[in-house]
Amino acid sequence: MAARGKHRRPKSRPLTRGVVAAGTGGAALALPIVGATGAHAAQPTQVAQVTQVAQAAQAATPQVALVTHKVSAGDTLSRIAREHSTSGGWKKLYEANRAVIGDDPALIHPGLTLTVGTKNSGTSADPANTTTAATTTKPAASTVTPAAAKTYTNDLDGWIKEALDVMAQKGIPGSYDGIYRNVMRESSGNPTAINNWDSNAVAGTPSKGLLQVIAPTFAAYHVSGTSLDPFDPVANITAACNYAAARYGSIDNVNGAY
Template identity: 50%
Template sequence: MPAKGKHRRPKSQRFTRSIAVVGTGGAALALPLMGATGAHAATPTATVAKTATAAPAAAKKAAGTKVYAVKAGDSLSKIADEQNVSGGWKKLYADNRSAVGSDPSLIRPGLKLTIGKKAASGSATQSSAKTTPSSTKSTTSAASAPSTSSSSGYTLPVAGATVGTGYKVAGSMWSSGYHTGVDFVVPTGTTIKAIAAGTVVSAGWGGAYGNQVVIQHADGQYSQYAHMSALSVSAGQTVTAGQQIGLSGATGNVTGPHLHFEIRTTPNYGSDVDPVAYLRSHGVAVG
């Protein structure tokens, strides 16, 4: 008992420096606990509500994924550039291999591509694709065969590609005043094929055309394949329809990867004819 006549002042509960942790959907919020005097209950409540609302939004933003629908004229390289895909078209292909298939040039309008997948997800997709390469290859070949080759022994120079710049499109960037061939929109590294059996007339550097191959065919016409990143044939070599002659690229005077393809009446520049009409006359469908 305290001494008589003395009064001990009751200790107030000092909470102002204490810290409480309030759970907000996995986030921790540190709040001061106020005493009964001067406490404002509305302040911590409003802060908690705001934090709880922001948490899902932040998580959604962190995911950073979106779905892109392929349009006519698209290529993986073009999409990767436009969508600023880190890692370029190869990363985009790796993340969507199960949807695209074994050939990165075979993308069709309406195909849904996921952009911004995590690397682990992309690796898992690749692993899954590697476990069934035979079935994937068979399915792709069966689907593309009707549109890339014909019974006449002719085929498209690139499987499943769409035409970008067409034949005889006018423009000052071409020395002739017009486009002397057609551009097939494909990413670098796509297999380029001989459209028919023939003999390689030239294979090497072609100035503005970059790395190019010119082949003479049995009907006396010549096919030219330009801007290639690699060549698989040499001058004087005979080739068969559909045989790989190199890989697409962006060598020479170009703004991006594609295959420039021409049909000529001679092996030289300036003797061009409509390449799409030529292929169609031999039963080859051109998209």
């Protein structure tokens, strides 16, 4: 028996065992031991999930693809720029393709391949390897698609319709019938027609294009946004209609040589 006042202290044991017996009046109840860090045990898993989400987001980088246009007969830089809604118009298109076109933006040859823009072709993320946290919600992708750019046929009908749209934007009067009537009289619908025998030709300024416009008139009444080439069908029509509007009120009022 130990001396009075000198009770023997039980030997302490480290809290590393899985269970401890608690007295319940003769029965032993096994209780799990919760360590000091038990309340934070889930943190490594949460951090891993957040890291995986961030890595997946970084991997989902848009892949950019070039959009090209193959030049065909009758094409002009202004027409191609409008068709593809090129930001900056024909001048920007020329700057981006100067190495292909050469020094004269008015001369583009059929068969050339021009870069007209870029498009997003998807992402590099692999859906099978992408991990997201259970509580993460992702908004549904938009189903709205932009309206397609208006296109025109590469013939007299298309050239007149495109010219009328440009004229409507610039406030230049004129109708399809008025333009068609004068085109057929002046050039029979040939955009490369040139008059080398009349007084204008003798003076060194031959009439050119669908509506037989001389160089000084074309320069004075050229409509911004169209080609600087007088043989360009749309540029020729709009410049001629702009001139006719200033002198006669409208191309519709022109019924003979003007």
